[in-house]
Amino acid sequence: MNDSSLLNEFTIFVLAIFIGFEVISKVPTILHTPLMSGTNAIHGIILVGAILIAATARDPLQIVLGLVAVILATINVVGGFVVTDRMLEMFKGRQPAKPAEKTPPEKTAG
Amino acid sequence: MNDSSLLNEFTIFVLAIFIGFEVISKVPTILHTPLMSGTNAIHGIILVGAILIAATARDPLQIVLGLVAVILATINVVGGFVVTDRMLEMFKGRQPAKPAEKTPPEKTAG
Amino acid sequence: MTVWVSLAYLVAAVLFILGLIELSSPKSARRGNQVAAVGMVIALGATIPLLHFTAAGIIITIIGILIGVPIGAIGARQVKMTAIPQMVALFNGVGGGAAAVVAVSELLLKGSHPAFAVAFPSVFSIVIGSVSFAGSLIAFSKLQALLTGTPITYPGQQIVNGVLALAIVALSVYLIAVASTPIIFVPLLILGLVLGVAFVLPIGGADMPVVISMLNAFTGLAVAASGFVLGNFALIVAGTLVGASGTLLTKLMSDAMGRSLGNVLFGAFGTVTAGPAGATSAEGKSVRSGTPEDIGTLLAYSRKVIIVPGYGLAVAQGQHAVKELADELEKRGVEVEYAIHPVAGRMPGHMNVLLAEANVPYEQLKEMDQINDEFKSTDVALVVGANDVVNPAAENSPGSPIYGMPILNADQAKNIVFMKRSMRPGFAGIDNELLYDPKTVMLFGDAKDSLMKLVAAVKAA
């Protein structure tokens, strides 16, 4: 790893920080839990790292570590996305902005 | 320029696009003009490019191009920041959120 | 890494960002999660075909995935909606653990004296990843009631934790600057695990969502650090995104509870001093309690009712009953709305998720700012298993732990009905004078039972 690639990585890191902050700064309270869960799934990208080290495993220690890393990371990815989807599934259809107009009006007002 | 550095630059480019969009998506109408003017000053960074080419100028064509580039870019930077500052100067003191409490209440209500 | 893999990573990174943007708006949140999942598939798809697997490598990769997928999928599918925070904690913890293990493996490969640019992020990833792993497991245990939810404290705890943290820093510096044998990373890993446990133990169960969000940000940063070690910018972008957004989210969550993050993490606040508070407060103040029939009649002949749901509704699993009551009232022409306090329940959005499960129409769920002015024109504020979120102490007793938190103005309604099991306080452990207000009627009992009785009473009225 040379200086220039480290600097590039660092630049990307800094820019990503801004994006993370800016995107979240607008989120409504109701989405805090799904968002926590959704970002949790995104860091499951460590599975790429786990596979990178597992791929070249030769000695027993490497094999054990690689296996553990792949299992843990897979659980993170799969579980993360599925549980978030389940949570968000329940939000759907509750804001039928346009469709609602076709169904008879809710009895909210009386 | 090799592939990897081009890719890095492209990545940085893409991330910067997101930052630009995200930051501006929250801006109130009243700031549209100052913001236009402020970003105008920021692209004055082309002065760095202008100096890079002017620095090594040897033949007359290079000299003319370099000189023109430096002059134009300098006007962009200096004019851009100064005019934005002038514009924004007039916004100051109008939102004396805390200080206002010390001065006698405005006669707004009566 | 070829150009195509890099481009695929870039596409994945863009999809993560787009997913995150969509996740921040209720309308598109679900699609956002799916977009991010597509990004993940692309990142994985681009990585795997180009690797030069050893025989062992290909086997453990396949076995690992075959083990991990069902665990993740089944866990996520079967968990009850109310147990989601602990599930998220678990998934977050394993991610942190994976990051730490990846960093250890990578350091073992590099052998003695790795360059600073490798050593520093590796050490960071090991420490943060193991703290996140162990901390998340404790958070899980607390929420799953495997451990007590109340803070576990002992004298000098802060000092012990401080010493632990210092030891980690010292060992890290030693490792990066001096040590030559990779094996010394093992104690570092262990210390990280211990710190994770020690750090989360003194935090109350109800503060866990905030802690989990913080550990989530930690894992993100650990993943980003692994990205630096592996020179893989998909990991850097994704990890950093999570680290940054998670940090801000953690702050937003504690803000919504009207507390500082420091107070959440180090306050050892959250001890529900239930018994005594209930006892002392009753003195000298009188409480009015009503029968379901009285209250059913009151509701049935109201013009407008605002329901204030709280943690107790979730405990009683009364969301369907409350919807039934609302339907019954609407049939009679009563206007019904729900006032959702940002921190009602035990996780952000808890009430929305709960009521959504019972198909309460979205338009009836009103946020605090939207509805607070309406209480004064409301006949009955029906407070179902809520307490702190309507406690006027937040507005008028500066010494109170919830002082400064915005509350729902239930006290402005013409009548207030509290449905709870006793006079015990809520999460913050403080007495609620609104219970003794002359306008207040108590309906004691489990929220679900009481609600069913009210439905019957309204039908009869």
Next chain:
Amino acid sequence: MTVWVSLAYLVAAVLFILGLIELSSPKSARRGNQVAAVGMVIALGATIPLLHFTAAGIIITIIGILIGVPIGAIGARQVKMTAIPQMVALFNGVGGGAAAVVAVSELLLKGSHPAFAVAFPSVFSIVIGSVSFAGSLIAFSKLQALLTGTPITYPGQQIVNGVLALAIVALSVYLIAVASTPIIFVPLLILGLVLGVAFVLPIGGADMPVVISMLNAFTGLAVAASGFVLGNFALIVAGTLVGASGTLLTKLMSDAMGRSLGNVLFGAFGTVTAGPAGATSAEGKSVRSGTPEDIGTLLAYSRKVIIVPGYGLAVAQGQHAVKELADELEKRGVEVEYAIHPVAGRMPGHMNVLLAEANVPYEQLKEMDQINDEFKSTDVALVVGANDVVNPAAENSPGSPIYGMPILNADQAKNIVFMKRSMRPGFAGIDNELLYDPKTVMLFGDAKDSLMKLVAAVKAA
């Protein structure tokens, strides 16, 4: 490029981003601009000392800066507040020109057959930079009244512009794929300049702020492209930030006018059909006109007055007079507020800047959404040099060019006073039926004169 220069660039980039973030909020906007300026100084400071200047190089750099600084500073200092849009256009144009020149120089250096990774961004930068340069100069000329502000159109114009654009694309492809002599970039530059002129000529003067914002984004992209050519990521980040934020800002600006960007750019809309409209509309409808004394008395004995300022107030430079009138009314106990429509005037924020100059307290400036409900409880809506922003046609005549634009509900006030010079329509060129409303009184004359007369009348009342 050494590590330190790169780090300095990174710091500069971060400061640009932070500056932009602060620029998006009224409270911190000024500091944001200063933060960005510091970033600029750092980027320049890091670049210059490390260059190996030729003798000529150092001289032209110094001369260039010595010429540029006073022009920029004096121009920016002396421009009148109302002329700021054209000044921004000018500064933007020179930036675009600089980007194009930098790209040309760089290509001359690289000689024949540059790599695609250089040729493509260079060609992009030359074309976009020269379009931005020429387009900005035309925008400047229109706003400065050196050219007529009305759209300059002729039959087949769209076709000519289309052919021009096609020619540029063809030449660019040829250059990148085939050409070997750098000198062929000259026709490209010239075509870009011609397109810039041709593109902006048919756009009306009042649409210029949107066009300038778009050209600003163009310059940003040209600068980013130069960054790719030079391999300089400070240019890439800064240019891209401006390109992206400018693009969104352009859209927001045209949205605020209730129009699509396509309509602004290609609609050739904005012709003020003043004469005829005024003539035809008067037919059969009666207009009530009042003396300053009548209206002064009406105002003095009102409980609440809302002032609706518009473009005419800026033309008349009546901001100080309107503040004086408001002060006079407040002295008498009248409640005075200003209703600021997002596109009142001729640039976004125009009215805010104008009234700020006259020290109108910020709290009295109300945005449309904040104040629209208050008109019905208002005694007098005092419409000063505004027209389109209160035109009910936006709500009830689907054929109208402003249909769909949200308006200020001045029509709901008990009395409406229009201060303008004639019955002529405003920017959109359409008649305003509110002028003929029985509740409306006209006060004809230059806004500033009329306001001074009203001040006198209120004092006397």
